[in-house]
Amino acid sequence: MKYQNPIISGFYPDPSICRVGEDFYLVTSSFEYFPGVPIFHSTDLVNWKQLGHCLTTTKQLPLIETPSSCGIYAPTIRYHEGVFYVVTTNVLDGGNFFVTATDPAGPWSDPIWFKDSYGIDPSFFFDEDGTCYLTGTGGHGEEPGIYQVEIDVKTGAYLSDRKCLTVGTGGAFPEGPHLYRIGEYYYLLMSEGGTEYGHMLTVFRSKTPYGPFEGYEKNPILTHRSKDHPIQATGHADFVQRSDGSWWAVFLAIRPIGYPRKYHLGRETFLAPVSWTEDGWPVVGNDGMVDEVIESEWLINEQHKEWKERDNFDQATLNLKWIYRRNPIEEHYSLNTKEGYLSLTGSSVTLNDTAAHTFIGRRQEHFDCKVSTSLRFEPKESEEAGLTVFANEHFHYEIGLRSVNGKTEAFFRKTVGSLTLIEKRLDYEEDRIELCITADSQWYHFEIVSPSGEVTELGKGECGLLATEVAGGFTGNVFGLYATANGKKTANQARFNWFDYKRFGKV
Numbered sequence: 001m002k003y004q005n006p007i008i009s010g011f012y013p014d015p016s017i018c019r020v021g022e023d024f025y026l027v028t029s030s031f032e033y034f035p036g037v038p039i040f041h042s043t044d045l046v047n048w049k050q051l052g053h054c055l056t057t058t059k060q061l062p063l064i065e066t067p068s069s070c071g072i073y074a075p076t077i078r079y080h081e082g083v084f085y086v087v088t089t090n091v092l093d094g095g096n097f098f099v100t101a102t103d104p105a106g107p108w109s110d111p112i113w114f115k116d117s118y119g120i121d122p123s124f125f126f127d128e129d130g131t132c133y134l135t136g137t138g139g140h141g142e143e144p145g146i147y148q149v150e151i152d153v154k155t156g157a158y159l160s161d162r163k164c165l166t167v168g169t170g171g172a173f174p175e176g177p178h179l180y181r182i183g184e185y186y187y188l189l190m191s192e193g194g195t196e197y198g199h200m201l202t203v204f205r206s207k208t209p210y211g212p213f214e215g216y217e218k219n220p221i222l223t224h225r226s227k228d229h230p231i232q233a234t235g236h237a238d239f240v241q242r243s244d245g246s247w248w249a250v251f252l253a254i255r256p257i258g259y260p261r262k263y264h265l266g267r268e269t270f271l272a273p274v275s276w277t278e279d280g281w282p283v284v285g286n287d288g289m290v291d292e293v294i295e296s297e298w299l300i301n302e303q304h305k306e307w308k309e310r311d312n313f314d315q316a317t318l319n320l321k322w323i324y325r326r327n328p329i330e331e332h333y334s335l336n337t338k339e340g341y342l343s344l345t346g347s348s349v350t351l352n353d354t355a356a357h358t359f360i361g362r363r364q365e366h367f368d369c370k371v372s373t374s375l376r377f378e379p380k381e382s383e384e385a386g387l388t389v390f391a392n393e394h395f396h397y398e399i400g401l402r403s404v405n406g407k408t409e410a411f412f413r414k415t416v417g418s419l420t421l422i423e424k425r426l427d428y429e430e431d432r433i434e435l436c437i438t439a440d441s442q443w444y445h446f447e448i449v450s451p452s453g454e455v456t457e458l459g460k461g462e463c464g465l466l467a468t469e470v471a472g473g474f475t476g477n478v479f480g481l482y483a484t485a486n487g488k489k490t491a492n493q494a495r496f497n498w499f500d501y502k503r504f505g506k507v
């Protein structure tokens with residue numbers, strides 16, 4: 001049977017996976033978005049359904065004025081004796097910590113913070129004797145490398161000295177480590193080269209958990225660096241074994257467009273089969289290369305991608321795909337489930353500020369897609385609300401309604417670094433409007449539809465100007481509904497009646 005990569009598309013990087021019986025659980029990074037650390041479930045590794053998020057409270061995930069692409073980095077999920085553990089880093093807001101749950105759908109515990117926590121990419125390994133090893137990168141001026149300490153999983157207290165396991169094969173940014181015990185060896189999997197085009201996965205092994213670790217002579221075991229391949233930046237992997245004995249790797253990769261290459265969907269989650277050499281070294285995919293379509297005799301199910309095209313905002317809680325930027329100010333959001341709309345109240349914070357915007361978004365998962373929404377809004381002076389495609393505060397395009405000199409206008413604006421341009425403005429007499437963004441792999445096209453059905457194109461913007469190579473950071477593009485009073489206070493609500501996301505072409 002065949003499946004198509006990515007297995008989870010859109011900005012879902014740094015995947016980590018664990019198995020409990022026939023069930024697999026997978027988590028990814030979430031940075032400044034809230035709730036944090038989406039958690040997915042699968043029984044066949046190719047069909048994934050989101051169960052929820054691991055970090056759903058401000059106590060677990062303080063993100064007050066967290067800069068874009070700070071917040072939650074690479075989590076690891078592990079299961080031990082009836083308990084799930086997710087260990088991760090809140091960069092700039094507390095460092096390394098973990099949460100636990102008996103039901104992966106939640107609720108997850110309050111955070112248990114490590115004292116004197118160092119570095120990023122923490123991972124847990126529970127050995128047969130119950131010892132829990134915390135493995136992660138260096139920090140606080142240490143030599144870049146992978147470091148390890150034993151911990152008490154009730155309190156997070158360190159039970160041993162912290163030791164360096166390896167500095168890797170010499171690539172930049174030794175990171176993303178996971179320790180496993182397979183057969184007679186402890187295997188240390190890690191990434192090097194940085195999360196961009198030089199990304200690679202390397203493996204080491206030892207007879208003891210602290211080494212000495214011997215590197216595989218054929219390292220790296222996964223990389224697409226300097227290859228002409230549509231998938232790039234492969235790395236940051238975690239291994240899992242199915243109950244049928246087959247081994248698999250989940251990892252991140254990107255799908256850049258054009259030349260020079262640029263990617264705007266972020267780093268996505270991919271899957272590859274893992275085989276073993278006779279002398280016990282892992283081989284990922286096709287000798288370290290992975291294609292979009294993979295055929296494997298070990299697959300047990302067809303791949304169907306979970307899909308929901310319309311949100312009518314008529315449920316008591318928002319669909320799990322919706323995410324806020326930083327901790328939301330609750331009173332700025334309300335769902336009227338009876339009449340089926342989501343109301344947003346703007347604040348003085350604009351889309352350009354490093355603060356909690358009034359914003360609710362969902363990841364762009366496909367190159368070819370169309371998102372649209374119906375907005376009812378009577379803006380007062382300085383207010384605006386609309387639909388944005390958002391990379392970060394300095395890189396975003398939007399259309400919406402706003403008030404200028406007592407008049408309502410529909411507008412299309414581009415913010416690209418320090419350049420801001422209102423590309424189109426039209427007097428608009430109605431208080432209802434449909435806002436649409438149609439994406440292909442090169443362009444976002446913006447249009448509005450009046451209540452009488454009249455369609456007006458407002459313009460287009462390059463996807464490449466919102467791509468990571470231009471906008472920077474670790475996230476991918478998100479479509480968002482937003483409201484702002486641009487420096488003023490307001491109680492005026494922008495009501496969104498529905499939101500559609502249609503995909504075209506391949507998943």
Ligand code: 6LW
Nearest residue numbers: 073074175176195236474
């Ligand atoms: C993550 C690091 C990485 O912590 O990018 O690709 C960082 N790998 O391991 C942020 O996602």
